Amino acid sequence: xxxxxxxxxxxxxxxxxxxxxxxxxxxxxxxxxxxGQWIMAGxxxxxxxxxxxxxxxxxxxxxxxxxxxxxxEVKQAAVLKITKKGAGFSIEIxxxxxxxxxxxxIASGSGHRKLNIPGxxxxxxxxxxxxxxxxxxxxxxRAVAVVGGGNSAFESxxxxxxxxxxxxxxxRAEILKADEINQEKVRNSGKAEIIAGVSITEIFGDKMxxxxxxxxCDGGEIKELAVEGIFISISRIANNEIVNGxxxxxxxxxxxxxxxxxxxxxxxxxxxxxxxxxxxxxGNVAIGDGMxxxxxxxxxxxxxxKK
Numbered sequence: 001x002x003x004x005x006x007x008x009x010x011x012x013x014x015x016x017x018x019x020x021x022x023x024x025x026x027x028x029x030x031x032x033x034x035x036g037q038w039i040m041a042g043x044x045x046x047x048x049x050x051x052x053x054x055x056x057x058x059x060x061x062x063x064x065x066x067x068x069x070x071x072x073e074v075k076q077a078a079v080l081k082i083t084k085k086g087a088g089f090s091i092e093i094x095x096x097x098x099x100x101x102x103x104x105x106i107a108s109g110s111g112h113r114k115l116n117i118p119g120x121x122x123x124x125x126x127x128x129x130x131x132x133x134x135x136x137x138x139x140x141x142r143a144v145a146v147v148g149g150g151n152s153a154f155e156s157x158x159x160x161x162x163x164x165x166x167x168x169x170x171x172r173a174e175i176l177k178a179d180e181i182n183q184e185k186v187r188n189s190g191k192a193e194i195i196a197g198v199s200i201t202e203i204f205g206d207k208m209x210x211x212x213x214x215x216x217c218d219g220g221e222i223k224e225l226a227v228e229g230i231f232i233s234i235s236r237i238a239n240n241e242i243v244n245g246x247x248x249x250x251x252x253x254x255x256x257x258x259x260x261x262x263x264x265x266x267x268x269x270x271x272x273x274x275x276x277x278x279x280x281x282x283g284n285v286a287i288g289d290g291m292x293x294x295x296x297x298x299x300x301x302x303x304x305x306k307k
Contacts, residue, residue, distance in 0.1 A: 001088060001100045001101060001102065002026050002027060002028045002073075002099065002100070002101040002102070003025045003026040003027065003101065003102050003103065003301055004020055004025050004026070004027045004028075004101060004102070004103045004104070004105060004294075004297055004301075005027070005028045005029075005030060005089070005091050005099060005101040005103075005104050005105070006020070006027060006028070006029045006030070006104075006105045006107060007030055007031070007079050007082070007091070007104065007105065007106050007107060007108050007242065008029075008031055008036075008106070008107030008108045008109055008273065008275075009029070009031025009032070009033050009034035009035065009036065009063070010034075010035065010036020010037065010038070010107060010109045010273055010274075010283075010286060011036055011038065011062065011273065011283045011284075011286040011287045011290065012036075012107035012109075012272035012273030012274075012286035012287065012289055012290035012293075013029060013031060013036075013105070013107035013272075013273070013290060014029075014034070014062045014063070014065065014066045014287075014290070015286075015287040015288075015290035015291045015294070016105050016107065016272060016290035016291065016293055016294040016297075017029045017066045017069065017072055017074075017294075018065060018066060018069055019290075019291050019294035019295060019298075020072070020294045020297070020298070021069035021070065021071055021072040022069070023294070023295075023298045023302075024071065025294075025297065025298060025301060026071075027071075027072050027073065028072075028073045028074075028075060028099060028101070029066065029072065029073070029074045029075070030075050030077055030079055030091065030093060030099075031074070031075075031076060031077075032076065032077060032078040033076075034059055034060075034062060034063035034066070035055070035056075035058065035059020035060070035062055035063065036059075036109050036273070036274075036283065036286070037109065037110075037152070037274070037283070038055045038058050038059055038062075038283055039055050039056060039058075039059035043158075044058055046282075046284065047283065047284065048284055055133060075093070077093040077094055077095050077097075078093060078094040079091055079092070079093055079094075079108070079242050080092045080093060080094055080242065081242055082104060082106075082242050082243050082246060082269075083246070084246065084266070085100065087102070087268075088100055088101055088102045088103075088268065089101050089102075089103075089104050089268065089269070091104070102268065102301065103268050103269070103270070103297050103300065103301065104268065104269045104270070105262075105269075105270045105271065105272065105290075105293050105294070105297065106240075106242070106243060106247075106255060106264075106269065106270070106271040106272075106275055107271070107272050107273045107275065107286075107290060107293075108239040108240070108242060108273075108275045109239055109273055109274045109275055110236035110237055110238050110239055110274040110275060110281070111236060111237050111239055112130045112232070112236060112237070113234050113235050113236050113237050114232065115147065115200055115232060115234070117200055117201060117202055117203065118201075118202045118203070119202050119203030119204050119205070119209075119212075120203055120232075122203075123203055123205060123208070123209045123230075126205070126207065126208050126209060127203075127205060127208045127209025127210075127228060127229050127230060128203060128209060128230050128232065129229065129230070129231050129232070130231070130232055130233070131231075132146070132155070132156035132157075132159040132160055132231045132233070133156075133159050135229075135231075136159045136160045136162070136163045136164075137163055138229065139160060139163045139164045139228065139229040140163050140164075141163075141164075141165050142163075142164055142165060142227075142228040142229060143164065143165055143166040143167075143168070143226060143227045143228060143229075144160055144164045144166070144167055144168070144227050144228065144229035144230065144231065145167075145168045145169075145170060145212060145225060145227045145229070145230045145231070146160070146167060146168070146169045146170070146230075146231045146233060147170050147171070147200055147230065147231070147232045147233065147234060148169075148171055148232070148233035148234045148235075149169070149171030149172075149173050149176035149177055149178060149196070150176075150177045150178050150233070150234075150235070151177075151178045151179055151182055152233040153169060153171070153178065153231075153233035153234070154169070154176075154178040154179075154182035154183060154185075154186055155182060155233075156231045156233045157169055157186045157192060158182065158185055158186060160231070161185075161186075161189050161191060161192075164191065164229070165191070166191055166192075166193070167186070167189075167191050167192045167193070168192070168193050168195060168225060168227065169186065169192060169193070169194050169195065170195045170196075170198055170200060170214060170225075171195075171196055171197075171198070172197065172198065172199055172217055173196060173197070174196050174197045175196075176194070176196060195214070197216060197217050197218075198214045198215060198216055198217060199214060199215065199217050200212055200213070200214050201213045201214060201215055201222060203230060208228065209227065209228055209229065209230055210226065210227075210228065211224055211225055211226045211227055212224070212225050212227060212230060213225075236274065236281070237253060238252065238253045238254045238255065238274065238275045238276075239275055240253050240254070240255055240275060243255070243269070246266060246269070247264040247265050247266050247269055247271070248264065248265035250277050252277075254275065254276055254277040254278075255271040255275055255276045255277065256276075256277050257270070257271050257272075257276045257277065257278075259278075261292070261293070261296040262276070262289055262292055262293035262296060263296065268300075270293040270296065270297060271293070272286060272289040272290045272292070272293045273286040273289060273290065274286065276289070
């Protein structure tokens with residue numbers, strides 16, 4: 001039995017893994033990939049201590065740092081379910097294996113939220129995309145739309161600047177949430193047009209996307225926009241399926257944690273990163289929360305339970 005199993009391969013999971021290794025907690029990290037959302041980013045300029053780094057290189061650095069820790073075990077697999085078993089927990093993975101641990105840290109991150117409008121599903125991979133870093137080169141000299149107003153949307157737009165001939169950024173909010181520095185890069189590019197306070201009603205085309213329909217959020221005329229690519233970068237969905245019915249979540253499906261300790265509603269389970277109800281969904285924040293969780297787990301295993 002492990003003292004701790006960490007589920008996830010993003011910044012929260014990796015920082016927790018490094019701390020647990022240094023504290024000599026018998027730990028297994030289970031992840032189907034490493035780097036979290038950072039792996040999809042182009043140029044990252046807000047990772048503390050590094051002026052600029054590509055998302056791919058940062059993800060590889062994080063993975064390398066984790067695997068360099070003495071005594072830690074890493075298994076690349078997808079976790080299917082976590083269940084309570086006696087005084088500990090049972091973790092089932094997709095390779096038919098089951099592992100047991102005294103404590104669990106869930107750092108499974110979040111997934112793409114979809115618009116759920118006509119045409120979205122039909123044109124996935126045929127002009128509808130969720131990763132600009134992956135698919136921006138396909139939009140060479142084409143008009144594209146980015147849906148969303150946060151940092152992920154504007155980072156998508158920035159990734160598209162070297163390829164697309166025209167970029168429309170559409171969002172439901174009148175006031176966009178992205179950092180001003182990201183907004184300035186897009187607004188000053190000479191290629192972009194911001195359309196705020198609108199909702200996308202339909203995606204259309206023949207074999208490939210040829211456009212979208214939108215209207216003001218307060219109603220009114222439905223308008224069409226001719227684009228050949230649509231990059232959806234709206235809020236994300238917490239990957240909480242593996243603990244469905246086990247821990248308490250909020251209305252958004254995010255795992256509720258104590259912000260001081262990262263503890264969940266179940267004794268022995270902690271959570272960190274974008275899967276939780278943390279206010280700010282950022283990599284640097286996830287790193288801190290992962291470390292905080294690992295330190296609290298150390299106290300739980302080695303100090304609190306021996307009093």
